Amino acid sequence: MDGTKDKKYMIKTWGCQMNVHDSEKIAGVVSSLGYRSVEAEEQADLIIFNTCCVREHAELKVYGNLGRLKKLKAERPDLIIAVCGCMTQQREVAEHIAKRYPFVDIVFGTNKIHRLAELIANVKPSGSTIVDIHEDQEGKVIEGIPADRGDSIKAWVAVMHGCDNYCSYCIVPYVRGREKSRKKDQIINELIQLGQEGYKEVTLLGQNVNSYGKDLEGEENFARLLREANRVQGIERIRFMTSHPKDLSQELIYAVRDCHKVCRHIHLPIQSGSNSILKCMNRKYTREQYLELAYRIKAEIPDISLTTDIIVGFPGETEEDFRQTMDIVSRVRFDSAFTFLYSKRRGTPAASMENHVPDHIKHERLKRLLDLTQEITAENNSVLKDKIVEVLVEGVSKTHADRLTGRTSTNKIVHFNSHTHLIGKLAKVKITDPQSWSLYGEEIHESSEN
Ligand code: 5AD
Ligand code: SF4
DSSP states (O other), rough: OOOTTTOEEEEEEEESHHHHHHHHHHHHHHTTOEEEEEEOOOSEEEEEEEESSSSSSHHHHHHHHHHHHHHHHOTTTOOOOEEEEEGGGGHHOOOOOOOOOOOEEEEEEEOOOGGHHHHHHTTTTTOEEEEEEHHHHHTOOOOOOOOOSSSSSEEEEEEOOOOOOOTTTTOOHHHHOOOOEEEEHHHHHHHHHHHHOOOOOEEEEEETGGGGTTTTTSOHHHHHHHHHHOOSSOEEEEEEEOGGGOOOOOOOOHHHHTTTTOOOOOOEOOOOOHHHHHHTTOOOOOHHHHHHHHHHHHHHHHTTTEEEEEEEOOOTHHHHHHHHHHHHHHHHOOEEEEEEEEEOOTSSSGGOOOOOOHHHHHHHHHOOOOHHHHHHHHHHHHHHOOOOOEEEEEOOSSOOOEEEEOOOOOOOEEEOOOOGGTTTTTEEEEEEEESSSEEEEEEOOHHOOO
C-alpha cells in the first residue's frame, strides 16, 4: 500500500451491541494506524466484517456480502479484507472462509482485537489468509484497547464477556467463551472518563450481566457495580443488558429502584412460556418463577418497562407449549418483545434434539406472537397519552429535519419538534400521539409546566 496516501477503512457490523462495541474498538485500533473511516466499500483500503452467528440468517448475510468483495479485491489487490467476530470463532467456519474465500487476508477472533495492528502489518499481497482465532488461555479480559465511539451522547461499556449458561439452542458460550468480568475499578474509571468527555448515557453490556463479579475475588456483584456507577459525575443515565432471569437478585431490584440514574427498563429474556420447553432449553427457571420475578420487579418499581426475547419453534414445541408462551406474554404484558424463529446451530444440544418444528408452523406461530406483542406494546404506550416524560435527546429525526428524537428512561422512542440545542440534553415532552413503535409529543417549557 502507498504509505503517502491517506488510508481509509470501512467496518460492517452484524449482531448484538457487544459486537457494535467491539467494532468501536476495532475502529480505535485502525484509527491509531492512520486509517480514517468511510462508508463505502469501494473507497476503503481496509474492509472489516464483524460477524454474528447467533442465527443462521446472520451467517448467510455475511457470506453473501463476502462473495461480493471478490470482484473488488481482483480490481484492487492492495485492498485488505478482514473477517472477525463470533462466526470466525468457530474453527470450521474460519477454515471455510480461508478456503472458500481465499481473497480474505485476515480472519481473527473476538479476543484478538488488540493484535489487529500486527495482523495487518503481516498481510502480504496475494499471500494466504492469516487465521488468528486461538482462545486466550489465560481467560483474562484485555484492557486498554482505545474505542472510536460511534456516538457522542451514548456509550457502550462492556462489564463482562462470555457466557457460562449453555442454553441448549445458543452458540454464544462456544464462541465467546467462559464468563470473564472486568475489574470494577477499570469499569468505573471508564465511566468517569466518559462523564468527563460529555457522554450522558452508558449501557453496561454483558451476555449475562447479573453474574458480573462471580469470577472475581472479593464481594463484587452487579447490584454494587450499579450503585457505584450511579455516583459517576456527568453520566445522567445508566442502562444495562442482558439479564438472565435465574440470576436477577432482589439486591439488583433494589439497586435499580434506588439509583436515580439507572433507567426504568429491564430486558429480561423469557425465551418460552412452557415449562417443558424451558427445561429443554436449559434455562433453569419455570414459567411460575419468571412470573413471580416479573411481578416482584413491577411491585418494587411500578414505572418499570420490561422487554424480552422469545424463541418460536424450539425443537419439540407443541401448539400447547406455544399457547403457554402466548399466555405468559399476556400476563407479563411486555413493553416490547424481540421474537425469533428457532435457528439450528451446529454443535449446540438443541440441534440434535428430535421433533424439529416445520418452517410453516414456526412462521404461523411467529405471526400470532407478533400480533399479540404489538397489540400489548400499543396498549402500554397508549397509557402515556397526555403524560409528561423525560427524554434524553439523541439527535435530529432521520425523516424530519425540524424534529428531534430521543428516548424515555423506559427506552421508548420519542419524536418532537424543537431545536438542535437540545441534543444531548434531557427534555420534558408531553406525549400527544403514542404509537406502537414510537411516541410523538411536544416540548414542555419550564414556564408552561407550572
Ligand atoms: N435461534 C433463535 N434465536 C436464538 N437466540 C439465541 N440463539 C438462538 C437460536 N439458535 C436468541 C435468544 C437470545 C437472543 C439474543 O437471540 O432469544 O436471547
Ligand atoms: Fe446464549 Fe443463554 Fe448465554 Fe444468553 S444466557 S448468551 S441465550 S447461552
